[in-house]
Amino acid sequence: MKLEKFKGLSVVSNVSYVSYVSKKPPFTDKTDITDNLHALGILDFGQKNKIVQYLAGHQNKSYSDISETLSMRYDSVIQVMSRNPELFQETGKKENQKLMSLSPLGIDYLKQNLQEYFDKQERLDIFEKTKRLREITTINLQEELRKTIEALKKDITITGNTLIIDFEELSAQNPALSDKLLKEPEKVFKSLNEIGFLGDTDTEYTWRIKNLPRSSIKSLEFLRSTNIGELICCKARIVSRTEVRPQIVNAKFECANCGSILSLKQDGKKFKQPTRCSCGLRGLFKIINRDLLDISKVYLEDIRGNGKSINPSRLKAIATGDLCSEENIDILTPGNEVSIVGILKESEVSTSRGDISTTLDQFIEINYVETIEPEADLSQISEEELIRIKELQRKINSAGLNILSDNIAPHIFKDEQKRQIVNALCLQASTPENNPKDKTIRNQFNTLLIGDPGTAKSELAEFILDCVPGSQKAVGGGSSAVGITASVVKEPEEFGGYRVEAGTLPRSKVLCLIDELNNLSEEDKPKLQEGMESKFVTINKANIHTRIPVTSGIIATANPIKGRFTTEHSIIDEFNIPLPILNRFDVIFPFFDRVDNEIDSNIAKKMIERKKEKIAADYPVDFLKKFFLYLRSKPEPLIDEEMSKKLMEVYVSIRSQQKNNPLINPRFHNTLLRFVIASARIRGNEYVDVEDVQRSLDILRQSYFRLPEWKISKEEIKVPDNL
Numbered sequence: 001m002k003l004e005k006f007k008g009l010s011v012v013s014n015v016s017y018v019s020y021v022s023k024k025p026p027f028t029d030k031t032d033i034t035d036n037l038h039a040l041g042i043l044d045f046g047q048k049n050k051i052v053q054y055l056a057g058h059q060n061k062s063y064s065d066i067s068e069t070l071s072m073r074y075d076s077v078i079q080v081m082s083r084n085p086e087l088f089q090e091t092g093k094k095e096n097q098k099l100m101s102l103s104p105l106g107i108d109y110l111k112q113n114l115q116e117y118f119d120k121q122e123r124l125d126i127f128e129k130t131k132r133l134r135e136i137t138t139i140n141l142q143e144e145l146r147k148t149i150e151a152l153k154k155d156i157t158i159t160g161n162t163l164i165i166d167f168e169e170l171s172a173q174n175p176a177l178s179d180k181l182l183k184e185p186e187k188v189f190k191s192l193n194e195i196g197f198l199g200d201t202d203t204e205y206t207w208r209i210k211n212l213p214r215s216s217i218k219s220l221e222f223l224r225s226t227n228i229g230e231l232i233c234c235k236a237r238i239v240s241r242t243e244v245r246p247q248i249v250n251a252k253f254e255c256a257n258c259g260s261i262l263s264l265k266q267d268g269k270k271f272k273q274p275t276r277c278s279c280g281l282r283g284l285f286k287i288i289n290r291d292l293l294d295i296s297k298v299y300l301e302d303i304r305g306n307g308k309s310i311n312p313s314r315l316k317a318i319a320t321g322d323l324c325s326e327e328n329i330d331i332l333t334p335g336n337e338v339s340i341v342g343i344l345k346e347s348e349v350s351t352s353r354g355d356i357s358t359t360l361d362q363f364i365e366i367n368y369v370e371t372i373e374p375e376a377d378l379s380q381i382s383e384e385e386l387i388r389i390k391e392l393q394r395k396i397n398s399a400g401l402n403i404l405s406d407n408i409a410p411h412i413f414k415d416e417q418k419r420q421i422v423n424a425l426c427l428q429a430s431t432p433e434n435n436p437k438d439k440t441i442r443n444q445f446n447t448l449l450i451g452d453p454g455t456a457k458s459e460l461a462e463f464i465l466d467c468v469p470g471s472q473k474a475v476g477g478g479s480s481a482v483g484i485t486a487s488v489v490k491e492p493e494e495f496g497g498y499r500v501e502a503g504t505l506p507r508s509k510v511l512c513l514i515d516e517l518n519n520l521s522e523e524d525k526p527k528l529q530e531g532m533e534s535k536f537v538t539i540n541k542a543n544i545h546t547r548i549p550v551t552s553g554i555i556a557t558a559n560p561i562k563g564r565f566t567t568e569h570s571i572i573d574e575f576n577i578p579l580p581i582l583n584r585f586d587v588i589f590p591f592f593d594r595v596d597n598e599i600d601s602n603i604a605k606k607m608i609e610r611k612k613e614k615i616a617a618d619y620p621v622d623f624l625k626k627f628f629l630y631l632r633s634k635p636e637p638l639i640d641e642e643m644s645k646k647l648m649e650v651y652v653s654i655r656s657q658q659k660n661n662p663l664i665n666p667r668f669h670n671t672l673l674r675f676v677i678a679s680a681r682i683r684g685n686e687y688v689d690v691e692d693v694q695r696s697l698d699i700l701r702q703s704y705f706r707l708p709e710w711k712i713s714k715e716e717i718k719v720p721d722n723l
Contacts, residue, residue: 047072047076047080048080048083048084048087050070050072051066051070051077051080051081051088052087052102052106052109052110054066054069054070055088055100055101055102055106056102056110059091059101059102060091060092060094060099060100060101061099061100061101062094062097062098062099062100063077063078063081063097063098063100064097066100081100086103086105086106087102087103087105087106087109088100088101088102088103088106089101089102089103089106141180141187141188141191142191142194142195144174144177145177145188145191145192145195146195147174148170148173148174148177149192149195149197149198150198151173152165152169152170152173153198155169159322160322161203161204161205161206161322162205162206162208162321162322163197163205163206163207163208164208164209164210164368165207165208165209165210166210166211167181167209167210167211167212167213168211168213170209171213181209181231182212182216182230182231183230184229185209185229185230185231185343185367186229186343189207192205192207193205193207206321206322208341208367208368209231209341209367209368210341210368210370212231212232212233212341216230216231216232216233217232217233217234217235218232218233218234219234219302219313220234220236220300220301220302220312220313220314220315221302221312221313223315223344223362227344228344228345228346228362229343229344229345230343230344231341231342231343231367232341232342232343232344232364233339233340233341234300234315234339234340234342234364235303235337235338235339235340235372236300236301236302236303236315236337236338236340237300237301237302237303237312237335237336237337237338237507238298238299238300238301238332238333238334238335238336238337238338238502239299239300239301239314239334239501239502239507240298240299240334240489240499240500240501240502241296241297241298241299241332241333241334241499241500242296242297242298242498242499243296243498243499243544244294244295244296244324244329245294245295245296246292246293246294246295247266247292247293247294247295247320248266248271248290248291248292249265249266249267249291249292249293250263250264250265250266250290250291251263251264251266251271251272251273251287251289251290251291252264252287252288252289252290253273253274253285253286253287253288254285254286254288255277255279255281255284255285256281256284256285256286257277257279257280257281257284258277258278258279258281260277260278260279261288262274262277262285273285293320293321294320294321294324294325295318295319295320295324296318296319296320296323296324296329296332297316297317297318297319297499298316298317298318298319298332298366299314299315299316299317299499299501300314300315300316300317300340300364301313301314301507302314303337303470303509315362315363315364316361316362316363316364317340317342317363317364317365317366318363318364318365318366319332319366319369320365320366323366323369328369331369331370331371332369333546333548333549334486334500334501334502334506334548335502335506335507335548335549335550335551336371336549337371337372337509338369338370338371338372339369339370339371339372340364340366340368340369341366341367341368341369342364342365342366342367342368343364343365343367344362344363344364345362345363345364345365346360346361346362347360347361347362347363348360348361349361378629378630378633380626380629381626381629381630385623385626386630388623389626389627389630390684392404392619392627393682393683393684394684396682396683397683397684397685400695401423401426401682401695402419402423404423404426404619404682405419405422405423405426406617406618407617407618407619407624408422408425408426408460408463408464408467408624409422409456409459409460409463410615410616410617411606411609411610411615412456412459412460412606413599413602413603413605413606415599415602416702417702418456418460418591420698420699420701420702421449421460421589421699421702422460423695423699424445424447424587424589424675424699424703425447425460425461425464425555426464426682427445427675427678427679427682427699428444428445428447428464428511428553428555428678429464429467429468429510429511429628430628430631430632430678430681430682431443431444431445431553431632431674431677431678431681432444432510432632432633432636433509433510433551433552433553433632434535434550434551434552434553435551436535436536436549436550436551441670442533442535442553443636443674443677444510444511444551444552444553445553445554445586445587445671445674445678446532446553446554446556446584446585446586447553447554447555447556447585447586447587447588447589448517448556448557448558448577448582448585448587448588448589449461449555449556449557449558449589449591450557450558450559450560450565450571450574450575450588450589450590450591450704451559451560451565451589451590451591451592451593452559452560452564452565452591452592452593453559453563453593454593455591455592455593456591457557457591458515458557461513461515461555461557462513463621464511464555465511465513465555466621467621467624467625467628468510468511468625468628469509469510469625469629470508470509470510471508471509471510471511471512471513471552472504472507472508472512472513473504473512473513473514473515474503474504474505474512474513474514474515475514475515475516475519476514476515476516476517476518476519476520476558483503483504484503484504484505484514484520484528485503485505485506485527485528485531485537485548486500486501486502486503486506486537486539486548487500487501487503488500488501488539488541488544489501498541498543498544499544500539500544500546500548502537502548503537505528505531505537505550505552505554506531506537506548506549506550508551508552509551509552510551510552510553510632511552511553511554511555512552512553512554512555513554513555513556513557514554514555514556514557515556515557516557516558516559517556517557517558517575517577517581518558518559518560518561518575518576518577528581529580529581529584531550532554532581532584532585533584535549535550535551536548536549536550537550554585556585558575558577559575560574560575561574561575561576562574565590565591565592565593571588571704579662582663583662583663583665583667584667586667586670586671586674587671587675587699587700587703587704587705588663588703588704588705589702589703589704590703590704631681631682634681634684635686636677636681637677637680637681637685637686637687637688638686638687638688639673639676639677639687639688640687640688643676643687643688643689643690643693646690646693647669647672647673647676647693650672650693650697651668651669651672654668655668658705658706661705661706663704663705664705668705671700672696672697672700675692675695675696675699675700676688676692676693676696677692679691679692679695679696680692
């Protein structure tokens, strides 16, 4: 027997002949509905439907049970069910009596009646909503608004001349008015401006709405013509923003003949002037006043994962008034992820010949904007998945990270070195993104994978990228540094000047993969340095001076310039990567393609298994996404005094033993700290332990730091006094 959900009700969808009699009815969630199918009009009256209703809430019933419960004659029950054999089926026997339940066709019959009922209810809901909206129009919209604003006056946030209303509070106070605001926002805002705030009609207030319902949250990719004119909410990333410029929204003219004052609203691209005065004069109008409004054009991009398209959809948006003030304009900094409430509008598109195209463009007139909180949304993790996540943490705590690394790119054979490299990538994926507001050093890693072609560097990195939503990839050979960091783009004449467009690195949230870093031009490589270390990309060009936040860590790959990786030359010569860039990588892992019969056999075996589709993982990518999301949401593990001394000792010892290694510098100590904290986080520990230090050193030993083998224990020697 199989239960499935239908409109919130549990419905039997498959019943086979059984000897065990279950007492659980097909409908378990809402028996009040199933007990009143006739009263609600879902089923018509009649003997057949009476039996169907009864068996909808009770299964495995004998003819006697049905006859007694429904007060029907025994032979009538048998006759009705015999005439409709497709609706009922025998599911067992009890004391030589047949036990009957609804058949699959009987379930379908009931579902059809339920669907018709719910469709009817939906039509009634739409009718009632439309009726309420018409009633508001018929009564007096302004009067309705006055009453509602008076009731909400204590809940309205006042900032200067800006009034912010929480939509949830508005909806709770006046549901019909809130529906009208979503469907006809311009009409509602116009009425609000006319009535003023609590009777104050002299002050020009700006009304802003926040916290729209989930039904009004739209992805940029799925905005359609039916949404034009509606108040919507979009969660997007700021790609670029133009300079703030003043725009004339209204102009007053004086007639040179009679002195009349003419006011003309400026709502187009071209400045409008009166053509004629009431006195008959044409032309010769003098401008005596202009109402100006600050305006900035913003380019939005869907956050990765919000839409279905490979390339994120983009849309223009217009910010005006106080949204362009010094206090608020930083919210619209390129790279920021924001939640925007606004009115979707249309604009004309001109053809190359200057004609007006039949295809229209869309843009959002921003009403309210706020940055999306950096905290992870854990609502997508179910209780069962949370139990499984904590179980995996316990396994990692007892058996090590190999439990997890075996499920990362399972189609790739991993020797001991590659296992440790994958362990490092897992630690990086579990580390939260950088917080630009935090003035401390970055917490995300920068990892460089270098080595021979065909050693699975890019595949491992891309698999980790798939496990971390919000990450992006750039290819060194096909990207310039401005494409990776940021660029300055010339704007159309009506906005003048230039705008900053964020590159791949600022637009990435947690991780950014730069493939083939060695192919980046010599001129562009130094431009990456700031974004890799300081959590910002600075732009000083074309009279634009700004800093774009960088929240992601970097995973970069590089191939040797001569085709084969040898240790005869330095990394700088082998991969054409300058030392300042190398120093900003926390860890560099080498990949060698060496002849080894055992390793080659295992690689070939994996490739054959992949061809035969025999590769299976205990933890699929969808689960790993939620696993790393959960880890990034947890507080940072702490380092107590004892572990602080041990870490100091380790750093001093390694530095003294590696005097000629330029990579062992204070940045190495920061790397070690990031690794031990990530190790404690992935195990679910509140404090860094000796095990985390040992694991970090084991991983770093496989890197280009060339660390000796270390065995850390709690009984190690004390730190020298001079430290």
